[in-house]
Amino acid sequence: LTDKFNNVFRTLSGRGRISEENIREAMREVRTALLEADVSFKIVKDFTEAVVQKAIGREVIKLLRPGELMVQIVYEELVNLMGPVDTRIYYVQPPPTVIMMAGLQGAGKTTTCGKLAKYLVAKGHHPLLCAADLQRPAAVEQLRTLGAQLGIPVYTDDSKVAPHGEVAKGAAVSVCRAAIAQAKQTGRDVVILDTAGRLHIDDALMGELREVNTQLKPHQVFLVLDAMSGQDAVNSAKAFNEQLEVDGLILTKFDSDTRGGALLSAKMITGKPVKFIGTGEKLDALEEFRPEGMAQRILGMGDILQLVTEAQQKFSQEEAQKLQEKMEQGNFTLDDFMAQMGQVQKLGSMDRIMKMIPGMSQLTKQMNMGDGDVERQMGRMKAIYNSMNKRERKNPDLLDGTRRRRIARGAGVELNEVGQFMKQFEQTRDMMKAVGGMGMAGKMNLMKG
Numbered sequence: 280l281t282d283k284f285n286n287v288f289r290t291l292s293g294r295g296r297i298s299e300e301n302i303r304e305a306m307r308e309v310r311t312a313l314l315e316a317d318v319s320f321k322i323v324k325d326f327t328e329a330v331v332q333k334a335i336g337r338e339v340i341k342l343l344r345p346g347e348l349m350v351q352i353v354y355e356e357l358v359n360l361m362g363p364v365d366t367r368i369y370y371v372q373p374p375p376t377v378i379m380m381a382g383l384q385g386a387g388k389t390t391t392c393g394k395l396a397k398y399l400v401a402k403g404h405h406p407l408l409c410a411a412d413l414q415r416p417a418a419v420e421q422l423r424t425l426g427a428q429l430g431i432p433v434y435t436d437d438s439k440v441a442p443h444g445e446v447a448k449g450a451a452v453s454v455c456r457a458a459i460a461q462a463k464q465t466g467r468d469v470v471i472l473d474t475a476g477r478l479h480i481d482d483a484l485m486g487e488l489r490e491v492n493t494q495l496k497p498h499q500v501f502l503v504l505d506a507m508s509g510q511d512a513v514n515s516a517k518a519f520n521e522q523l524e525v526d527g528l529i530l531t532k533f534d535s536d537t538r539g540g541a542l543l544s545a546k547m548i549t550g551k552p553v554k555f556i557g558t559g560e561k562l563d564a565l566e567e568f569r570p571e572g573m574a575q576r577i578l579g580m581g582d583i584l585q586l587v588t589e590a591q592q593k594f595s596q597e598e599a600q601k602l603q604e605k606m607e608q609g610n611f612t613l614d615d616f617m618a619q620m621g622q623v624q625k626l627g628s629m630d631r632i633m634k635m636i637p638g639m640s641q642l643t644k645q646m647n648m649g650d651g652d653v654e655r656q657m658g659r660m661k662a663i664y665n666s667m668n669k670r671e672r673k674n675p676d677l678l679d680g681t682r683r684r685r686i687a688r689g690a691g692v693e694l695n696e697v698g699q700f701m702k703q704f705e706q707t708r709d710m711m712k713a714v715g716g717m718g719m720a721g722k723m724n725l726m727k728g
């Protein structure tokens with residue numbers, strides 16, 4: 280996906296100004312990329328349209344280097360889609376709060392029960408685990424082992440386990456009911472029900488889960504989905520959500536190289552918040568869900584967001600304000616230009632910045648710029664600037680041929696470098712005029728360009 284975005288970016292930035300048609304064209308690539316990341320078709324379609332509308336709204340087409348802003352918009356839209364964030368667990372009075380886990384076999388229910396129990400203990404709760412997957416003795420044993428590892432009690436009833444996988448009607452309900460009763464007696468304030476799964480959704484499984492759901496009315500039902508299983512996860516999310524009152528999703532196996540498209544699709548199809556993600560087989564590998572990291576993962580944007588965040592932190596509010604005013608008044612001077620360059624430099628080496636921006640590493644390669652070249656370039660720009668007098672810096676239009684020759688001599692550079700410098704300045708000034716009304720993030724994107 281990273282490659283895809285680099286392509287999109289290259290297409291957009293190579294073109295200078297772009298039109299709505301260009302944006303749509305670029306979004307076609309984004310669409311392919313999202314489909315490859317297991318996001319379902321309808322969602323991708325709606326999503327790309329939303330991005331196009333937003334891009335038109337933000338007047339991306341008026342900018343000279345719109346690619347980065349496009350990436351930003353795509354990212355923001357993904358974060359929106361995956362939100363709103365709600366990782367809270369709602370506790371009831373009087374206790375115990377009953378949490379039911381549901382999902383296909385192998386999705387990670389049992390493991391997640393253990394992880395969640397550990398998470399709750401860390402928050403000061405006293406959970407009780409309940410082995411309600413009665414299909415095989417091994418399933419009960421697995422939960423017992425996890426409980427022992429964590430020092431958390433596990434309610435089990437071996438007499439209810441089906442010898443040949445045929446669970447008796449009402450067996451799961453009676454085990455869960457007994458577990459809830461035990462929690463009350465022993466002062467456990469949360470009961471986590473580890474239910475049965477199947478390889479595929481079938482009536483028997485759904486019947487059993489529905490029975491637990493309607494008879495015991497668990498306070499929260501969490502649907503556990505394997506993020507690696509792509510479209511399967513999406514289909515099962517839909518089916519479970521129709522049969523049970525699902526309150527939240529837990530996506531497992533994010534330690535794999537899965538991109539997370541299944542998460543986005545499952546969230547969209549069920550409309551239920553993602554509560555946690557599982558990031559490993561160990562019991563502490565459970566994280567509260569944050570859409571920012573996930574959007575980044577889906578896009579494969581690497582470090583660009585970190586860069587934007589750093590930039591936003593480092594640009595002081597005051598300087599940003601001053602720049603804003605200048606932009607609005609349209610009197611952007613060489614002093615401002617250099618100050619802005621200095622700001623960008625604060626972020627670290629220019630080489631590093633260039634590498635962080637999707638597409639830029641390719642661009643610098645194409646331009647035959649190696650490590651350090653960007654830095655040297657900055658040094659020469661400074662020398663040119665230093666060779667100007669105050670009046671020239673405030674009013675660059677004064678810089679005729681004679682003055683340019685003098686400056687080149689003073690800076691120890693070729694005359695055409697002074698010309699290039701001025702051209703860069705003028706381009707930036709034009710961009711500044713164009714973005715007078717944009718938000719800070721958009722401006723940042725321009726400054727990097």
Ligand code: GDP
Pocket residue numbers: 382383384385386387388389390391476503531532533534535556557558559560564
């Ligand atoms: P269940 O059938 O839904 O109860 O699934 P299990 O909890 O037994 O998990 C099935 C397999 O997935 C086990 O091997 C787990 O160790 C593994 N698993 C569960 N969650 C994760 C996770 O977040 N990351 C990884 N790598 N493996 C996981």
Ligand code: MG
Pocket residue numbers: 388389390412418
């Ligand atoms: Mg299990």
